[in-house]
Amino acid sequence: MNFELTEEQQMLNDSLRRFVTNEYGFEKRGHVINSGKGTDPATWAALAEMGLLAFTFPEDYDGLGGNAVDTLVVMENFGRSLVVEPYLATVVLAGGLIRDHGSEAQKADILPAIGSGERLMAFAHSEPGARYNLSRVQTTARKDGESYLISGHKTAVLHGAQARQLIVSARTSGAVGDKQGLSLFLVDAAAEGIEIHDFATHDGHRTADIRFNNVAVSAHSLIGTLDEAFPAIEKAVDLGIAALCGEAVGAMEAMNTATLDYIKTRKQFGVAIGKFQVLQHRMADMFIQAEQARSMAILAASEADSDDRERRREALSMAKTLVGQAARYVGQQGVQLHGGMGVTDEMFAAHLFKRLTLINLLFGDAEHHLAQVSDGLLAASA
Amino acid sequence: MNFELTEEQQMLNDSLRRFVTNEYGFEKRGHVINSGKGTDPATWAALAEMGLLAFTFPEDYDGLGGNAVDTLVVMENFGRSLVVEPYLATVVLAGGLIRDHGSEAQKADILPAIGSGERLMAFAHSEPGARYNLSRVQTTARKDGESYLISGHKTAVLHGAQARQLIVSARTSGAVGDKQGLSLFLVDAAAEGIEIHDFATHDGHRTADIRFNNVAVSAHSLIGTLDEAFPAIEKAVDLGIAALCGEAVGAMEAMNTATLDYIKTRKQFGVAIGKFQVLQHRMADMFIQAEQARSMAILAASEADSDDRERRREALSMAKTLVGQAARYVGQQGVQLHGGMGVTDEMFAAHLFKRLTLINLLFGDAEHHLAQVSDGLLAASA
Amino acid sequence: MDLNYTPEQDAFRSEVRQFLQDNLPDDIRERVQKRLRPDKAMTQRWQKILFDKGWGASTWPEEFGGPGWSPIEQLIFEEECAMAGAPRQLDFGLRMVAPVIMSFGNDEQKQRFLPGILSGEDWWCQGYSEPGSGSDLASLRTSAKREGDHYVVNGQKTWTTLGQHADWIFCLVRTATEGKPQQGISFLLIDMNSPGIEVRPIIMLDGEHEINEVYFDNVKVPVENLVGEENQGWTYAKFLLGHERTGLANVGQWKATMKRLKEVAREERDGQRPLIENTRFRDRLAQLDAELRALELTVLRVLTDKRGPGPQASILKIRGTEIGQQLFEMLMEATGHDAIAHVPDALELDYTGPRVGSIDATPAAGDYFNMRKLSIFGGSNEIQRNIIAQLVLGL
């Protein structure tokens, strides 16, 4: 039992922290967002250069054999500076799916290409009205000779419009809502029959709404086993959750630091407002929440790679619940303690708040995951 | 729309407040509780003298034709001084049932006897394991010639051992859990086959556990319509809830007053602890909670007599939810602000806390009633 | 004690409802109910319609052109307007500067300013806060120096809501520097077209332009624009803050929002079922619904209390803003991850392009972000708790 970073992780952490601090300031971030491109080529190349984009891939595919704890280190630093690069979409979600379920050919083609920074990917899974129900897939893949024809409507596809390839979940058998009968396909984003709408998100990322109209893909595009994709989807989402928990912890730390600085300097009634006991206790509670969230982010990272489904699901849902609640509390109170300044676009705190809010909404909010934990208790008692 | 007391209510309020302040101090209350009798004859006689025990009965039965708003006035004063007399059991629950559903003969016999203070009554309804489910009745009343034979086990019978007569709910048809098939019977507490265990409660009241073993009652003992007692039970409980909401509001007011006094005088670090901003805001929140609870107690009292079931149930469950939550908050924080003194038996605050805690548990806690409101929303949307 | 409305009050409600049904333009209703971007023309159009009916200012006494309604009637009017999808009227004129002019202004000021407020012709904004003075309002530094028959104003105001549209601004300015900071403050009405005034937008965290900074560089203001007495402005400001807090309970508005939230919970899907069937979501809705009921009853208690609202009104500000914030949080969470998309163009009525999720998802996150201001502006909720502790509880 230990909570120390390895020497490698410590180095990763140090160099990344230097990078985001020196090269990814508030103004720079604003430029990246305003470009509307959803990624900054120079930043992405630098991340590739640092080895970050390949860290969690096997060494056979130019990776470093890392795991979700390495992702935690990365995401925490991203959270601290609110990096808006498509790391979650490309490396964690799509990269994780290919790493864990891709064929040899898929791995050989994709993982080095992600790792070198030359290919962006996205995971197209959620559908309108599905909310956080992972098995609620209406998109179909119909066998047509040697190919499949994919039709359906995907939403909340993180960085979907920036991706060259999409990993698309589709129903190959079973009824809407069944866990059985789902499959994953690798689809070229430029394929005929695909209509992509690109949207900004409130936190400076991008999301896409994608319609598939009889999009033909070859049988080689199947990722993993036909009809058996649900566990893969669930695990990819758990990897995403663990990454978001790490990012949230970084953003909460940044919020607490910014707020602490603010209340130490801002004066009202002749004294720094940090001298008011109510604000002191509020700040203490924000600190407590962030520390508890950090513990849960560590738990999430430690369990995210596990194939022991029950244990992993419990840990990840517990983590997302408490991290979501902490994100809400720290975000709201950080803004509150900044007073009027906190609700203006010019303050970093406002942007931290927005990201923390959206992290709670992604892959299931706190209430959704609490229900998962709760229903797990019922199963355990049966 | 007005929130004013009538002249009559104002007089009732003034005289009762004088009475509990002058005649029902902390020490006196301790003596009543320690007597183990569950009632103080002198106090009960004084309440009868004031007309309180008959206030809500029709004028034809020596009453004053009052309603649940009058009960609110009474209970608020009881709450302020934590009066432990069997008013809820005798007047509100049993008296209310007889008033609303009794036969002429039952009303003529019982209501004046309650009103004059000479008869104590109780409502034996809850059963082991039923929790807050009102229709979960296993006690049976079997027709046997002209009589009924009652068998079963009742629990949480408020002041059951002090009562001369019990109103007992029993199943005359249907399955356990059915709303249909319940009936109410008037049973002499001294009847053969009744076994009563009398218990103290943590807040100085009494509760009984009562077993009925083929207890014979005549057909005249039936209250209301055979098999149709569920609405009567539900309404009696709603009257009880409204009364408890009123009592809680009085107890919260007393807790806030006691706590305010304490923090204004208790010194730490050289100043009155009421000068610490965190305690000031805590106290403000206790005050806000109590005010919101008061609004809901008024709502409960205004709706408790109504036969519009949907509207009454929504109002009463909303009220018990918020009053229960406020009782919890004000009770806990009142103790907390009293520091070490707050957890000793010698402080009035500790007793207010205990009563507030038990009020939440009686007739359904805040979570139970929130679920009722919530499920009501679903029904409304269907 | 009687919690039912009187037959007269019920009849009044019917009359208001009928009027709204007949006179609230469809495009305005649609804009409001879809929570699209508000605009000045819409607000002014609606104010004119109400004005023509004689209902331009629900809170004003008859002598100034108000309908002379009782507090309960005012509440019914507000609630019906909100429920029908009418836009909020502009508080700054109607409920903030007007009561001050009525109570402390001279006859000439009443005649000059009140009609434009009532008809909606004059758009007013508020010049209270300054960069250095938020909750500590009395520390304000914008100065007004008397020079002959006018004041020369220099300084900066901030958080000026909708100041970009304004014809007039009512300002607290410093006219003396001796004594306590509360002394030496005056209440001045300033024409926004005066030379030397510059309005700069502040973009809020939802990306919208709602608030502004207002700079005063040697702005000349005629002395007849001083309300009441010089150096007595703090008294008028406190009077006004009391007014503002009662309004901030916002019950009518929140009841309409709650109604919409319940509809959204029925319309949004949670996989195979409507969201309202999700027990966890519904329980939170039920909790908030109960809290809103408690707030409503508390407002009614205060409104019918013959002693009038005292510092207890701080409760209404606190609970009103907390409930409002939670309503918009739930409206966001109801639309789930669809709320992440930021499509500002879709906040216009004529937008026909793509959006993410239902129409309720479009404003969901932005509104939630925006509503964080509720617990900060108008005397932060921390300040309100100080007021309760000190003025109500004597701590």
Next chain:
Amino acid sequence: MDLNYTPEQDAFRSEVRQFLQDNLPDDIRERVQKRLRPDKAMTQRWQKILFDKGWGASTWPEEFGGPGWSPIEQLIFEEECAMAGAPRQLDFGLRMVAPVIMSFGNDEQKQRFLPGILSGEDWWCQGYSEPGSGSDLASLRTSAKREGDHYVVNGQKTWTTLGQHADWIFCLVRTATEGKPQQGISFLLIDMNSPGIEVRPIIMLDGEHEINEVYFDNVKVPVENLVGEENQGWTYAKFLLGHERTGLANVGQWKATMKRLKEVAREERDGQRPLIENTRFRDRLAQLDAELRALELTVLRVLTDKRGPGPQASILKIRGTEIGQQLFEMLMEATGHDAIAHVPDALELDYTGPRVGSIDATPAAGDYFNMRKLSIFGGSNEIQRNIIAQLVLGL
């Protein structure tokens, strides 16, 4: 980073578990698991069993007769003990006065006092708080005047937990009145059989006798019972408060309580179904379960941090007590209105009379009431938040 226990730690856990299975007497286990009234003999019997095994003091180093376990091993030991239904060991001797004697006492004191603490023969209590000094401990007034080879102690201590059983009390006393209140305090060990000591019970709100007032009337205490230096007692007290807070996280205990709560939720009926099937109750259980997991991980992070627990330990005190209080609140609410009955006789092992509801209902409300002390004693949670704000955050 590795959240799994090592094979050695797993083996250690098995060893402890086996020992508990073999050596924890059934009557003690039953008493603890049914949450019956604790008694002195039970605590001492169990301490003797642990002592005989060499496990009398899990936190002590080997040189004083401890097992020399690592912090993780200590945590495993505590958790297994709690899970098995072992009674809590007496902290006042083992974890409070002993570390002070080890760190600041002289050799003679170590030899004289530590063995009795370890074997459980000597029952210790704490003399810190006074009627006028709760959170403001440094304002204490109990005086100790040096007269020849002894101190003469006068004054009053309060909140002395289990002092009615005690052989010894460790006290903070005032030996000088100059300078800051923190100066002039000394740390004194006093024989409870000394003439002039009177112990008076304080009945707690659950009706139980757990705490006491202790009066000192010219009590003579030999100077060799002074720990460390005269007037340096505040330093030792602060050292000890740090120790106490880490323990107050109480994770092992709360994990056992959580386990029981889950069982109770399966055993209690909610009408036609087990309570665990009530979604609302179960959701709250799940929330608390997650919070307990977070606390456990935070404790492990602190314990394995090479820098040792700093003022961050206040987090553990706050969260530990909040979670403990909620656990007992839910245990009460699980038994519903059955918890209203107060049957003190039924808290004895040999009770066979009537009770209300299940055996879990008997201690439910009393325990809940009693646990309110957690956020008050040992440095109230308000004081802990002050500590975080000032010492961690620098406010």
